Amino acid sequence: MFRNYLSAAIRNLARNGPYAGVTIAGLAIAFAAAILIGLYVRDQMSFDHWVPAYQRVFLVRQGLTNALSKPSTEDTTSAPLADAMKLDFPELQYVARYRNAGYPPSIRRGDIDVAERDFEWVDPDFFKIFRVAVVAGDPASALGQPDALVITRSAARKYFGKDAPIGGVLQVNVLEAATSSAAQPMRVAAVIEDWPKNSNLTGAVFGSTLAPGSATAQLDRVGFLNNTFDLFVELKPGASAAGINAALPGFVARRVLPSIQRETPNEHIGVKFWLEPIGSAHLRPVDFGTGEVDLSVMIAIGVIGALIVIIAAINFVTLMTARASRRAVEVGVRKALGASRRDLVYQFVGEAMLYVLLALIAAVAIAEIVLPALNAVLQRNMTFDYLGDWGLLAAMLATAAVVGLLAGVYPALVLSAYRPASVLKGGPVEAAGGGRVRQGLVVAQFAVLVVLLLAAVTIARQTEYAVTRGTHVNQDGVLLLAASPCSDTLRDAMRAVPGVRGAACASPNAIDLSNSIDNVAANGRRVNLTYASVDFGFFQIYGVKPLAGRLFDPAFPSDDGANTGDAAPPVIVNAAAVRALGITSPQAAIGQTINWEYVADLSLKTALSGGLEAQTPYRPSQIVGVVPDFTFGSVKNVVEPSFFYVGRKTDMLTSAVLNIRLDPAQMTTTIPRIDKVWKDVSHGQPLQQFFASQFMLRLYIDTLIQGAFIAVCGLIAVTVACLGLFALSSYTAERRTKEIGVRKAMGASSSDILKLLLWQFTWPVLIACLIAWPLAFLVMNWWLQGFAYHVDQAPWTFLAAGAAAVVIALGTVLFQALRVSRAKPVTALRYE
Numbered sequence: 001m002f003r004n005y006l007s008a009a010i011r012n013l014a015r016n017g018p019y020a021g022v023t024i025a026g027l028a029i030a031f032a033a034a035i036l037i038g039l040y041v042r043d044q045m046s047f048d049h050w051v052p053a054y055q056r057v058f059l060v061r062q063g064l065t066n067a068l069s070k071p072s073t074e075d076t077t078s079a080p081l082a083d084a085m086k087l088d089f090p091e092l093q094y095v096a097r098y099r100n101a102g103y104p105p106s107i108r109r110g111d112i113d114v115a116e117r118d119f120e121w122v123d124p125d126f127f128k129i130f131r132v133a134v135v136a137g138d139p140a141s142a143l144g145q146p147d148a149l150v151i152t153r154s155a156a157r158k159y160f161g162k163d164a165p166i167g168g169v170l171q172v173n174v175l176e177a178a179t180s181s182a183a184q185p186m187r188v189a190a191v192i193e194d195w196p197k198n199s200n201l202t203g204a205v206f207g208s209t210l211a212p213g214s215a216t217a218q219l220d221r222v223g224f225l226n227n228t229f230d231l232f233v234e235l236k237p238g239a240s241a242a243g244i245n246a247a248l249p250g251f252v253a254r255r256v257l258p259s260i261q262r263e264t265p266n267e268h269i270g271v272k273f274w275l276e277p278i279g280s281a282h283l284r285p286v287d288f289g290t291g292e293v294d295l296s297v298m299i300a301i302g303v304i305g306a307l308i309v310i311i312a313a314i315n316f317v318t319l320m321t322a323r324a325s326r327r328a329v330e331v332g333v334r335k336a337l338g339a340s341r342r343d344l345v346y347q348f349v350g351e352a353m354l355y356v357l358l359a360l361i362a363a364v365a366i367a368e369i370v371l372p373a374l375n376a377v378l379q380r381n382m383t384f385d386y387l388g389d390w391g392l393l394a395a396m397l398a399t400a401a402v403v404g405l406l407a408g409v410y411p412a413l414v415l416s417a418y419r420p421a422s423v424l425k426g427g428p429v430e431a432a433g434g435g436r437v438r439q440g441l442v443v444a445q446f447a448v449l450v451v452l453l454l455a456a457v458t459i460a461r462q463t464e465y466a467v468t469r470g471t472h473v474n475q476d477g478v479l480l481l482a483a484s485p486c487s488d489t490l491r492d493a494m495r496a497v498p499g500v501r502g503a504a505c506a507s508p509n510a511i512d513l514s515n516s517i518d519n520v521a522a523n524g525r526r527v528n529l530t531y532a533s534v535d536f537g538f539f540q541i542y543g544v545k546p547l548a549g550r551l552f553d554p555a556f557p558s559d560d561g562a563n564t565g566d567a568a569p570p571v572i573v574n575a576a577a578v579r580a581l582g583i584t585s586p587q588a589a590i591g592q593t594i595n596w597e598y599v600a601d602l603s604l605k606t607a608l609s610g611g612l613e614a615q616t617p618y619r620p621s622q623i624v625g626v627v628p629d630f631t632f633g634s635v636k637n638v639v640e641p642s643f644f645y646v647g648r649k650t651d652m653l654t655s656a657v658l659n660i661r662l663d664p665a666q667m668t669t670t671i672p673r674i675d676k677v678w679k680d681v682s683h684g685q686p687l688q689q690f691f692a693s694q695f696m697l698r699l700y701i702d703t704l705i706q707g708a709f710i711a712v713c714g715l716i717a718v719t720v721a722c723l724g725l726f727a728l729s730s731y732t733a734e735r736r737t738k739e740i741g742v743r744k745a746m747g748a749s750s751s752d753i754l755k756l757l758l759w760q761f762t763w764p765v766l767i768a769c770l771i772a773w774p775l776a777f778l779v780m781n782w783w784l785q786g787f788a789y790h791v792d793q794a795p796w797t798f799l800a801a802g803a804a805a806v807v808i809a810l811g812t813v814l815f816q817a818l819r820v821s822r823a824k825p826v827t828a829l830r831y832e
Contacts, residue, residue: 023319024359026723027403030312031363033716035396036374037305039367039382040709041298047198047282052131053234056093058241058275060085060231065270066528075281076227077273079219082123084255085231089247091239096126097209097216097229098201104482105213106173106686107205108183109159115482115686118155119172120203121214127192129234130201136164137190143208148189155204156191164191170205174213184213197381200282223263224256224271233275241275248273300783304455304713307448309403311717314441315724316355316407345412352408353401360400378705439764442725446768446805447775449721452714453801454776458793459707462784465791467693470635472628474543475692477667480511481658481678482688485649490681491535494660497677499670502661504535505649511632511657511692520643521618522594523581529573530640531596533647536560539572539627541661547575548586549625552646559624561647568598568619569645575629577641586626593620594643621645632692635789659692722812729761729813757817758810765809769802776801 048054060081065071082095099122104115127139127150139150149170153163160168171183186207195201209216219226235241252271260269283295334344364386371384386393483490486505494503509532520529536559539551552559552572561569571594575586583589598619621643629639662670678687740753777793784790 020355022723022726023316023355024362026312026315026720027356027359028362028366029716029723030308030720031360031396031400032366032370033713034305034309034399035363035367035384036370037301037308037709037713038392038395039371039384040374040378040380041302041305043198043380043382044298045283046279047200048278050196050199051129051278054279055277056235056237056239057129057278058233058235059278059281060233060273061276062227062274063272066268074227075230077229077231078224078226079216079229080224081256081273082229082231085233085251088251088255089244091236091244092233093236093239094125094128094234096123096129096232098122098126098203098232099209099216099229100203101174101207104686104688106183107159108171108173109169112159113686114158115688116205117688118202118204120206121209121211121216122203122206123209126206126232127190129232132195133193135191135193136166137188139190139192142189143206143210145189146208146210146212147184147186148208149186150190150192150206151188152192152194152204154194156188160188166191172207172213184211186211197379200278224259225263225269232278241277245274301709301713304452304710307452308713308717308720309399311445311448312720312724313403313407314445315720316352316403317410318441318445318724345409348412349405349408352412353404356400356404356407360396364396377708442761442764443768443771445721445724446765446809447772449714449717449808450769450772450801450805451776451779452710452717453804454772454797455780456707456711456714457797457801458780458784458791459710461791461794461797462787463704463707466635466787466789470789471632472544472630473632475632477662477664478541478692479660479662479671479674480690480692481660481674483656483658483682483685486535486656486658487649490678491658493677493681494658494674497670497673499663499666499673500660501663502537502541504538504541504659506535506538506657506659507533507647508656510534510538510644511659520581520594520596522592523583525580525582527580527641529577529580529594529596530642532642532644533561534644535646535649538644538659541659542630544627544630546572546625546627549590549623551625551627559646561645562649566619568596568621569647570624571621571643571645572625572627573623573643574627574639574641576639577643578626580641589623589626592623594623595620596643636787638788718808722808725761725809725812729757729817754817758813761809761813762806765806766802769798769805773798773802 048057051057059075060077061073061075062077063071063073079097082097085092086095098120101116101119101121104117105119107114107116107119122143124141124143126143131140135153135156137150142148142150149172151159156163156165159165159170165188168188169185170188172186173183195203207214219228235244249272252273256271260271283298367384371382374380375382384392386396481494483505491503491505494500509530520527534552536552536554539545549572552570554560556570557563559570563569573581573589573594578586578589581589581594583592595618597617598621623643627644631637631639660674674689675687743753743756776798780793784793
C-alpha cells in the first residue's frame with residue numbers, strides 16, 4: 001500500500017514538474033528563512049547560557065528614587081556594596097565586581113603601544129563565576145596577586161604573538177588612577193579563550209582590583225552613590241534568589257541608607273536592589289549602547305519567520321486546490337475501483353508531505369550555504385548542527401509535519417470528495433467554494449506581505465531619523481580624540497591644521513560618555529540637572545544654534561571659568577531645563593540665575609576622596625543662552641534637563657575629549673596631519689580617535705540589524721508570494737483558455753482580455769491592503785512608542801506599500817496575461 005502511494009506521488013510530481021518545482025522552491029526558501037531566523041532568535045535568547053552554573057549567577061541591579069528627579073534603574077552599583085553583601089548573605093558562594101577602566105590604559109611592550117579599550121578591572125573571584133575555557137594558567141586564582149593579568153587568546157597574540165605567554169610582562173599606564181601616572185609592570189598569569197559571541201562580556205585584558213592603579217580602594221571610600229561596577233553573584237547550590245530579594249530591603253535599611261543619608265542629608269534618596277538572572281539580562285527593553293535586545297523585538301522577528309512559512313503554506317494550499325481538476329479523473333477511477341475516501345486522503349496528504357520533505361532538504365542546504373555570510377554580517381557565531389542538535393532537528397521535523405498536514409489536509413479533503421459518476425461523465429469538478437477559498441488565501445498572503453513592507457519602511461525611516469535628525473546635532477565629519485586633559489595648546493595646534501574647520505575641548509559628559517548630576521536651585525524650584533563642561537566653539541562644531549540668548553564667546557572673558565576664580569561662570573541650558581525650572585519660555589530664561597555646587601578646580605583625586613557634595617557651597621550662574629534638546633545618545637531616551645559651562649582645562653573630569661570638525665574635501669590628508677600634531681604635542685600619550693558618527697552607529701547597531709532582518713524577511717516574503725502567484729496565474733490562464741477564446745471570437749480585444757485577467761489578481765490585493773493597513777498601523781505605533789522621539793506614520797508609506805503590493809502582483813501575472821490575451825481564438829477554441 002505504501003509503495004503504491006509513493007509511486008503515485010512520484011508520478012504526479014514528475015507529471016507536474018513546473019508547478020511542483022515552484023511549490024517546492026517556495027517552501028524551501030520559506031523554511032530556510034525560518035531556520036536562519038530561528039537560529040538568530042535562539043542565539044539572542046541564550047546569552048550567557050554557556051556559563052556552567054548560569055541558573056545560579058545573577059547581576060545585582062538597583063533602583064534610585066529622588067524627590068528632585070524621576071526614578072532610575074541602573075545596572076551598575078557602588079564599590080562597597082560587594083563586601084557588604086558578602087557579610088550579610090552567607091547564601092552567596094562568590095561575589096565579584098566588573099568595571100571597565102573608563103579611560104583606556106596605555107599598554108606597552110617593545111614597539112607595541114596601545115590604548116586598550118577592553119581593559120577591565122575585576123575581583124579575584126570573577127573567573128570562579130565565569131568559568132570560560134582556559135588556554136593556559138589558572139584564571140580562578142590568578143588575580144589574587146595585585147600585579148597579575150588575565151588576557152584572552154586574541155590579546156595574547158596582539159601583544160606577544162603567541163597563545164600562552166605566561167609570565168610575560170606588560171607595562172600598564174592607568175590614566176584614571178589617582179596615583180602616579182607612571183607605567184606599572186604587570187605579568188600575564190593566565191590566558192583564556194575569547195569570550196563566546198553570545199556573551200555580554202567583551203573584555204580582553206583583566207586586571208585585579210587589588211592592583212594599586214585600579215582606583216577601587218578610592219572608590220570604596222566614596223560611599224554607596226558612586227555607581228561604576230557591575231556586581232555579579234553566584235548563589236550556593238540550593239540557595240534561593242527569591243529569598244535574597246526578600247531580604248534586600250532590610251539590608252538596604254541597615255547597611256546602605258545610613259551611609260547615603262550621611263553623604264546627602266537633604267536629598268531624601270531611596271535605594272532598592274534586586275537580583276536579575278544573567279540569562280535574562282540580555283533580554284530587556286533596549287538601553288542603546290549596552291548590547292541588549294528587546295525581548296518583544298525578538299518575539300516579533302520569530303513571528304515574522306512564522307509568517308513567511310505561513311505565506312509559503314498558503315501558496316501550497318492554493319496551488320494544490322487549483323490543480324484539483326487535473327486529478328478529478330484519477331480520483332473517479334480510484335473510487336470506482338474501490339478506494340475509500342480515507343485511502344485517498346492518506347494518498348494526497350502523503351503527497352503533500354513528500355513535497356514538504358523535499359522542500360525541507362533543500363532548505364537545510366540553503367541554510368548551510370547562507371549561514372557563514374549571515375554570521376559575518378551579524379558578527380555572531382551561530383552553528384547549524386541539525387544532526388547533533390536533537391532539539392533543533394525535532395523542531396524542524398515538527399514544523400515540516402505541521403505545515404505538511406495543514407497544507408495537505410484541505411486539498412486532500414477537496415480531491416477525495418469528488419463523485420466518481422459525475423467526474424467520469426465529464427461533469428463539473430470544481431469544489432464548491434474552491435475559487436473563493438483561493439481568493440481568500442491570496443488576500444491573506446498579500447495582507448501579510450503589506451504588513452512586512454510597512455514594517456520595513458517604518459523601521460528604516462525611524463533609524464534614519466534617529467541617526468541624522470532626531471539628535472539635533474550634525475556629527476558628520478566630526479573626529480573625537482581622547483585627551484587627558486584637553487589643553488589649550490593641543491586644541492590650538494589642531495585648529496592650525498589645514499582642513500580643520502574647528503576644534504573644541506569638552507568633558508566626557510558632553511558627548512554622553514558619562515553622566516554628572518547637580519542639585520540646582522532657580523526660579524523658586526530645586527531640581528536635578530545634568531551638566532557638562534565644554535569649550536568655546538563646541539556648539540558650533542555640532543551645528544547647535546541657540547533658541548534664545550547667545551553661545552559662549554571668547555569676546556566675553558567672564559564666560560571662561562578659568563577667569564572667574566571661585567565664582568561660577570555663566571551657563572547655557574537646554575529647553576528641557578527651562579521646562580524643568582518652570583520658566584515660561586527660552587527668552588524668559590535669559591538673565592535668570594541658577595545656584596549650583598560649582599567647584600573651580602575639580603581634580604580626579606579630590607573627586608574620589610568622597611564627601612564632595614556636602615562640602616561644596618552653592619554659587620550663582622547667570623543663564624546666557626538656551627539651546628535645543630540635542631543629544632549624542634539614543635532618541636529612545638528623553639533628553640535630560642541639562643546645563644553647560646566653560647570649565648578649566650586642568651583635569652580629565654572637566655576636559656577630556658577634543659572635538660574636531662573636518663573639511664570633508666580634505667579629510668584623507670587632514671587625518672594624517674592630525675596624527676603628526678598629536679605625536680608632537682601629546683608627550684607620548686597613545687592616540688585614541690574615532691568619528692562621532694561611529695559612536696552613533698554603535699548605539700543603533702541593534703536597530704539597524706533588526707531593520708535589515710525585517711527588510712530581508714520582507715524580500716523573502718515577496719519572493720515566495722511571487723512564486724505562488726506566478727504558478728496560480730499560469731494555472732488560471734490555462735483553465736480560462738476556452739473562455740478567453742470565446743470572448744475574443746465575440747469581439748473582445750487583447751487589451752480587454754488583459755484588463756480582465758489583471759483585475760482578477762488586483763482586487764484581492766486591494767482588499768489585502770484594507771486589512772493590512774490598520775493592523776500595520778497598530779503594530780508599528782506600538783514599536784514607535786518605545787522611542788521618546790520618533791517619526792510619524794506618514795500616510796504616503798501606507799499608500800506606497802499598497803502600491804508596491806499591487807505592482808508586485810501585476811508584475812508577476814503580467815507575462816501569463818499577455819501570453820493568453822494575444823493567443824489566436826482558433827487555437828483557444830480547439831483547446832480540449
